[in-house]
Amino acid sequence: MSRFLEVLNVHNIHRKVSLHPTLKRALLFSVLALSLQGCVEMAVGTAVVATMVATDRRTVGAQTEDAAIMLKGANKIASNYPDAHVNVNSFNRKVLLTGEVKDEAAKQAIEREFATIEAVQSVANEIEINFLSSYTSRANDALIGAKVKASIVNERRDLLNVVKVITENGAVFLVGRVTQSEGAFVGDIAAGVAGVKKVVKIFDYLSEEELSRINKGL
Numbered sequence: 001m002s003r004f005l006e007v008l009n010v011h012n013i014h015r016k017v018s019l020h021p022t023l024k025r026a027l028l029f030s031v032l033a034l035s036l037q038g039c040v041e042m043a044v045g046t047a048v049v050a051t052m053v054a055t056d057r058r059t060v061g062a063q064t065e066d067a068a069i070m071l072k073g074a075n076k077i078a079s080n081y082p083d084a085h086v087n088v089n090s091f092n093r094k095v096l097l098t099g100e101v102k103d104e105a106a107k108q109a110i111e112r113e114f115a116t117i118e119a120v121q122s123v124a125n126e127i128e129i130n131f132l133s134s135y136t137s138r139a140n141d142a143l144i145g146a147k148v149k150a151s152i153v154n155e156r157r158d159l160l161n162v163v164k165v166i167t168e169n170g171a172v173f174l175v176g177r178v179t180q181s182e183g184a185f186v187g188d189i190a191a192g193v194a195g196v197k198k199v200v201k202i203f204d205y206l207s208e209e210e211l212s213r214i215n216k217g218l
Contacts, residue, residue, distance in 0.1 A: 008199040010191045055161045057177040057206070057214050058092050065119040066090040072117050077110070085132045086110060089166050091175040092204055093121040098168040100130045124202055126173065133169060141167040144195045148172055151189050159186065170197035177204045179211055 056063055073088040073095065084106060086099040095114050101107050111125040133141075145167035153160050163176040163186050172190045174183075183203045190199045206214070 006187070006201045008187050008191050008201065010196055010198055057162055057211075062092050065093055069093070069095060069117055069120055073114055076113055076117075080113070081106060081110060083132075084110070086127060087166065087168065088114075089164065089173075089175065090120070091164055092177060093119050094175075094202070094204070095120055095123045096126065096166060096173060096175060096202060097123065098126045098166060098171075098173065100128050100132050102129070104129055126168070126171075126200070128169070137169065140195070141169065144170065144172065144193065148190045148193050148196070151193055152186055155189060156182075156185070165190070170195060171200060172196050172198070173200045173202060175202045177206055179206050179208060 058066070067090075069090040070088050073090070077084060077086045077088065081101070084099065084101045086097055086101065089096045089098075095117075097110065097114065101110065107125065107127045107129060110127065111123050114120060114123045145165050148165050148167070149160075152163060152165075159178075159182065162178060162182075163174055166173040166175070172193075174186055174190060176186075178186065183201055183205065187199055187201050190196060
């Protein structure tokens with residue numbers, strides 16, 4: 001298993017998504033949830049949580065540690081960098097930082113702080129040095145992210161809880177534990193969604209044998 005970051009070219013012809021009514025409702029809820037990007041994910045029903053944990057390819061321990069990392073990181077940002085806009089995501093103990101800060105010094109300081117959090121294995125610092133994004137821009141990112149997820153689900157419903165989609169200023173970041181073929185497929189889907197400026201894949205790649213063992217619960 002290895003961590004890999006790849007930036008894809010965005011397609012010139014965008015994908016038109018025809019949604020089932022159930023997916024339309026899911027898209028609406030996704031927009032609302034993604035508009036709160038950067039906050040710790042809110043609690044949902046016990047049955048839903050149990051299903052998500054069961055279908056996630058991370059171990060339960062990794063899922064628990066990821067939640068703790070995101071909470072600790074969000075608290076650090078709120079306490080030490082109140083003027084920054086930084087979204088914290090952790091997947092399989094690997095942190096992805098996106099958003100905007102005022103200068104390079106703040107960007108590097110934030111990365112160093114995250115590297116000291118217990119259980120963090122690596123930090124992908126994709127924070128931009130720029131003015132803070134507007135709420136309109138963030139809402140647009142939420143919509144783009146929801147469209148990407150809906151497009152993936154339309155084609156491969158089984159990947160719904162396998163690939164995490166993070167959107168920042170039109171850039172789509174894809175994280176998850178996938179095979180090479182799954183990663184290529186999801187990247188291609190995301191690159192074809194209207195509004196996407198670039199796609200960055202940050203995957204833990206699994207062999208087909210590793211995936212088979214995970215699916216068998218070994």
